Amino acid sequence: MSSSLTTAFAQNFLGSAPGWYKRTIVGFLILNPLLFFFGGPFGPTIAGWLLLIEFIFTLVMALKCYPLQPGGLLVIEAIAIGMTTPDSVYQETVRAFPVILLLVFMVAGIYFLRELLLYSFTKILLSIRSPVWLSLVACMTTALLSAFLDALTVVAVVITVGAGFYAVFHRFASEKEAAVDHDPAHDADVRKLHIGDLEAFRAFLRGLMMHASVGTALGGVATMVGEPQNLLIAKQAGWGFAEFFLFVAPVSMPVLAVGLLTCACVEKFHWFGYGTALPLSVRYVLEENDRAAAAKRTARDRAVLIVQGAAAILLVCALAFHIAEVGLIGLLVIILATAFNGVTDEHRLGKAFEAALPFTALLVVFFAVVAVLHDQHLFEPLIAYALKQEGKTQVALFYVANGLLSAISDNVFVATIYITEVKAALLQGVITPDQFNDLAVAINAGTNIPSVATPNGQAAFLFLLTSALAPLIRLSYGRMCWMALPYTVSMSVTGLLAVIFLL
DSSP: OHHHHHHHHHHHTTTTSOHHHHHHHHHHHHHHHHHHHHSGGGHHHHHHHHHHHHHHHHHHTTTTSOTHHHHHHHHHHHHHHTSSOHHHHHHHHHHTHHHHHIIIIIHHHHHTTHHHHHHHHHHHHHHOOOHHHHHHHHHHHHHHHHTTSOHHHHHHHHHHHHHHHHHHHHHHHTTOOTTSOOOTTOOTTOOHHHHHHHHHHHHHHHHHHHHHHHHHHHHHTTSTTSSHHHHHHHHHHTOOHHHHHHHHHHHHHHHHHHHHHHHHHHHHTTOTTOOOOOOHHHHHHHHHHHHHHHHHOOHHHHHHHHHHHHHHHHHHHHHHTTOSOHHHHHHHHHHHHHHTTTOOSHHHHHHTTTTHHHHHHHHHHHHHHHHHHHHTTOSHHHHHHHHHOOHHHHHHHHHHHHHHHHHHSOHHHHHHHHHHHHHHHHHTTSSOHHHHHHHHHHHHHHHHSGGGGSTTTOHHHHHHHTSSHHHHTTOOHHHHHHHHHHHHHHHHHHHHHHHHHTO
């Protein structure tokens, strides 16, 4: 009886995750307190960095087990042994409350615009046959949107569209009628005839999703509303919208040009998993689906599209003029798009929140890791060393340090720490106003550009990785890092050269 109960507990722990994964997490949970308490004077520092590495491991293995549970166990233990406190976690969460609001309401708001989005993007997808041009259009469109809208909002749109396309072809490949319930996550019913095209379509969508995600970083670096840390930096520097754009342009514009050139090259030469064209059979299915939808479209369906179009215009205007926090604007979209389109039952409303809430919970766990980094003062030696340097060496070091830390940590947190220290140095007369401006640009560029290297650095990348679409198109942590690599190298090097020679 005791043996069977022990076996049951072992089987229930992290569910269907592989046995080696479960043992690894248990090993982490045993190792961390030993290092923290018995590792000598450097024990807490080593334990803090190790916790970050362990959390990254859970993200890497996201397809084996959703990171919320193993990551959550690690941070619960970190709080219990004193690596951080519940209050510190709460403060980090409160600081990022606008992001949480955005995830809860904006992603759901985008869900209620999906008919319009699928209609619009189907027209774009089917009208551009060149994979290179299609990729450039995707990258440029998300870059432009992300310069004025939040990157997570833009990625939510991209995910909704990609999932919609995938579901249409997967249903066809499984030979399921429209009236029959169908789960695109299961391939058991996919006919052998369509397996090759389905794999090619997955590769096509992976490339398109990555190009679009990188586009959010290209546009997000350029304006004060492009990323949350940009607004923070602008406030500390006293820059308005135009001033921010002009100060950052010597770095952001060359990076944009190189990013678009990289997009074209990897597609043209089929590098790093890119270059797969939309299969002809998939194009045919999407065209037929579009024609069938147009033929069956009733006056009520057209009214839905009109209401969603009006809500989308209101969304763009409200975000561009920042009339309220982004999440509250998302709630506005939910209310309008449901009230005027007859979505009034609780079940249909609840479906819209399913995609965002697991990621929201995961993000709070990540804030707990950030609280550990902050409470253990893990970044302070790097900041102190960089401030001791002079001239272009100092600017370059700030860019590199911010880039490396943002690739493994949260770029908002990194920017907050660095810009606060630089502002303090300015007020103390350690640096001049011109030096401060250059360092502010270096911090902005460093936290936005090299952070595309991993999903950890960009919340938009992490959202894509943990979305329902990622397992459907076989987009894992490792594959995402590999596909981001050419962008990481080309854009990061360009940014470094720009902060050295153009500031």
